[in-house]
Amino acid sequence: MKKILIFGTIAVLLIVVLLWFGKKNKASVIEYTTDKLITATIENKTVATGKVVPLEEVEIKPNISGIIDEIFLEEGVIVKKGDLIATVRVVPNEQSLNAAKGRISSVEIQVNNARISYERSKSLFDKGVIPRQEFENSELAYDRSKQDLANAQSDYQIILKGSAGSSGMANTNIRATTTGMILEIPVKEGYQVIQANNFNAGTTIASIADMSKMIFEGKVDEAEVGKLSVGIDLEVGLGAIEEKKFPAELTFIAPKGTEENGAVQFKIKADVELDEDYFVRANYSANADIVLEKKDSILAIKESLLQFDKKTEKPYVEIKTGEGVFERRDVEIGLSDGINAELISGVTEEDEIKVWNKASKDNDNNNN
Structure with a gap:
């Protein structure tokens, strides 16, 4: 009985093995x-991110401090130089105004004294009492005092109104200094503005640029700038x-980079060739495709x-040999x-290269 069980077990195992080989062959x-x-x-390309801006943008600033009285143009308008x-309405400084008034009063006294001296000298000169030189000195002093009075009065008008006399190009008139499009008017009527001087850049009343000349400004990584x-x-x-x-x-x-988020970036600029069919606005975000290296045919x-080999990481292919x-x-x-x-190197034009369309144990064995 025991032998029958042993032989029966062996027969079953043999049948299982034969069935497995049959399935494997199929x-x-x-x-x-x-x-x-x-x-x-x-x-081999890289992409630089940035924006397009006008080649030259001019900021218009006042030559005198005051309050915006009236704005005649709006953003987007094309202007010519001198428009x-x-x-600007001048708000005079009270202290400067009083000082100017005091100077006028003081010079008026000098003018009166010089006039009296001149008239006396003229009378004496006409009678032959004094020489011509003394008379001419008196006349010169009188003329100088009148000129000083005119200057004092002019200074007073400038402090009071921003201009002297009937000048057609008064400091209170803010005009375009170049031809182009008004990009921005950051002030409104009633805003207080400050004149440009050695200690202050002044308030920008308008910015003007020639929109037909645009450039790209962007940044590239230090690994690619070389x-x-x-x-x-x-x-x-x-x-x-x-x-x-x-x-x-x-x-x-x-020539110098700046660190941003742990990476050094270098600024670049490029002249952009515009198309008349498209209106490009200032500060449009842009990407520039830069060809670092190119090989044809x-x-x-x-x-x-x-x-790629798992150990050496070097590339390889499999060539059909049969x-x-x-x-x-x-x-x-x-x-x-x-x-x-x-x-x-490594492959010729006639070689047939395997297309890796399915993973297999053979592939894994080749990688090891």
Whole structure:
């Protein structure tokens, strides 16, 4: 009985093994497709983020302090040099005004004294009592005192009204100093403004720029700035105009970088070639595509065909040597754009390269 059980167990195990081998033989064999090398143009690009701004933006500031009396133009208007933008009403300083009045009174006394002296000298000169030189000195003193009075009165008018006499170009008239578009008028009627001087930049009444001359201002990382050079071409894309790319030329690379979030960034500038069909506004956000390196019509391999050794991290492919038989081949690659990579060595144009369409234990064994 015991022998029957032993032989029965062996028979069952044998049947199980035979069934397993039969199922294994019926399993479908993994079939791989193949691909070959291609000829492609590969570019290594970087993107600089920034904005487009006018090449020159002029800020208009008053030559006298006061209050905005009236604004004649609005933002977006095209102006010519000399156009009136606003007027300023002078609010005189009481202390300066009193000082100016006191000076007028003082000079008037001097004028009266000089006039009396002049009239006396003239009478004596006409009678032949005094020489001509003495008379001319008296006349000169009288003329000087009258000029001093005119200057004092003029200073008083400037303090009081901002201009002297009937001057057509009074300091209270704020005019455009260049031709262009008014980008901004940051003040309103009734605002107090301060004149520009050696100690104060003054209040900006308007900013004007030529919108036909725009530049791109952006920043690039220190790892890529060494690959740039003045004169290379860029393509500028604007967030507000998605369907259009504007060509540009790099004109400036900052010699000094600034640290931002732990990375050193370098400022760049580029002249943008505008299109008359699109109106580009100042401070549009923009991205500039910069070609760091480019190779035309070179032998390339699709990066999807590459595998990397787990130990050495070097790339390799598998080349078809027979029906269902593949051989590992190490390759050397160069410039890559993320889709295709330049092939330097390891594969020929005639080689059929395995397309990695399914993971298998064989693949894992090849990596080890």
